[in-house]
Amino acid sequence: MATRSTEIGLVLYPDAQMAAVLGLGDLFAVANRAALRLGKVDAEPIRVSHWRQDAPGGPVVRVFDSAPEGAAGEPAALIVVPSLLGPVEAAVAAPYAAWMRGFHAAGGTLVSVCAGIFLLGETGLLSGRAVTTHWVLGERFRQRFPDARLDLDRLIIDEGDIITAGGLMAWTDLGLKLVDRYLGSEVMLDTARTLLVDPPGREQRYYSTFVPPLEHGDxxxxxxxxxxxxxxxxxxxxxxxxxxxxxxxxxxxxxxxxxxxxxxxxxxxxxxxxxxxxxxxxxxxxxxxxxxxxxxxxxxxxxxxxxxxxxxxxxxxxxxxxx
Known part of the structure; x- marks a missing residue:
């Protein structure tokens, strides 16, 4: 009989930041072991999957599962779009936008890290939403998605069904936040101590510097x-x-x-x-x-x-x- 688990899917689109993909997998594995050690028998372990479009025009499919014996037919609880390391304007969003809209409409949660918000923005779901990304990308994002409410002071903004994280390394803060959500605060703090990572609570403005807008044309x-x-x-x-x-x-x-x-x-x-x-x-x-x-x-x-x-x-x- 398959063990119940909470599936978190990671999107493997072109130029995705693999440090975030692999790092989140490791972080959740450490958290699952912490939950067992702390006797959290009622907590469902976090199961990690990878999703990708393998052929042009084809569907987005699960290409990796950390617990293949799990209930593969059940939808993931949450989909994470890692940052991308190539050009922000790269035409990679279209194959995934419709898939993510359908996932969200079915009750799933969408998450982005750093420049991954540009792919998430193509779904059209960020209009009127409070979101964040890396402070360097702020002006470019505002121009492309003016209806979103961008807040560059915050490292993570959690609106329940849509979560956005700021910098390239914000996946560590995001991972701990998700551990807190699904496995509880005690497991999250134990995981942070094990990995020597600060618990969530930092703000992006600690690190960002003022970039004066000089290309306005006036x-x-x-x-x-x-x-x-x-x-x-x-x-x-x-x-x-x-x-x-x-x-x-x-x-x-x-x-x-x-x-x-x-x-x-x-x-x-x-x-x-x-x-x-x-x-x-x-x-x-x-x-x-x-x-x-x-x-x-x-x-x-x-x-x-x-x-x-x-x-x-x-x-x-x-x-x-x-x-």
Whole structure:
């Protein structure tokens, strides 16, 4: 008699990140052993399968099963789209989009890692959904799927039936989250300890840096941006910025927000925090000295802005990332 299990399927599309495919298989195997060792007799082990379209125009089929004695006719509970290592625009989505839509319509959960969200986006299921991907891919994703609600601060966003994870290595956080979902928190924590991996709870903004949008086509705003970068956002008044752009202040504010997606205040805060990150990583200056260096006369205000943008206090950031 077949043992009941929870099947998690991994999509083997062209240029898929095999480190995530194989790593998740290993992580779930460690979790299954932890569940047995901890006496979780009611927990159904996680079964891993691989899915691929073997022939052009053919169906997407199961090509590997970690528990072939299981109930092969039953649908997987969850399908994971790993990141891809080739061009994001590669025409690989079409054969899988309809299959994933049908899987989702039947009650399955869809998951993406990093650039895998582009394949998931082709299903049309991300409209109005909160999702995440690698911060470097943010602008490209917004252009291609403007109806999705992209949040690049978070490493994992779980909407129940759709889960998205940020960076290339976010499959480790994702794997632990799925272990927590299907085998429980005790097994998840034991698995994390065994693998020496931080339990879920990190945020992508700890690692991302501000990438100023410079390809928006508004030359007047670009002139102001270039000047702002040159002075390190220190002592840059609205009057100065508008003058650099050659625009009236209200017109400049409107065009700056349209071009960059940020107010001038938010933009300057991002620039200053970027400079502060570098100082915290590579210098021995105190937090107060760094606040002054990047243009904050009030160290308390600097700490609040830094924590809001990064998700860690300056001291916590230095402790974690100091070279």
């Amino acid at each position: 030359r007047a705003v670009l002139q102001a941006q270039h000047w702002l970068h040159g002075v390190g956002a220190r002592d840059a008044s609205l009057e100065d910025l508008a003058a650099r752009a050659g625009l009236e202040q209200r017109t400049f504010l409107r065009r700056f927000r349209k071009a960059t997606g940020l107010t001038t205040t938010e933009y300057q805060q991002q620039l200053k925090v970027n400079r502060a990150r570098e100082s915290l990583q590579f210098s021995a200056l105190s937090v107060d000295q760094i606040a002054w260096e990047v243009g904050y006369g009030d160290p308390g205000a600097f700490r609040k802005v830094f924590a809001r943008i990064v998700g860690l206090s300056p001291v916590e950031y230095r402790r974690r990332f100091h070279a």
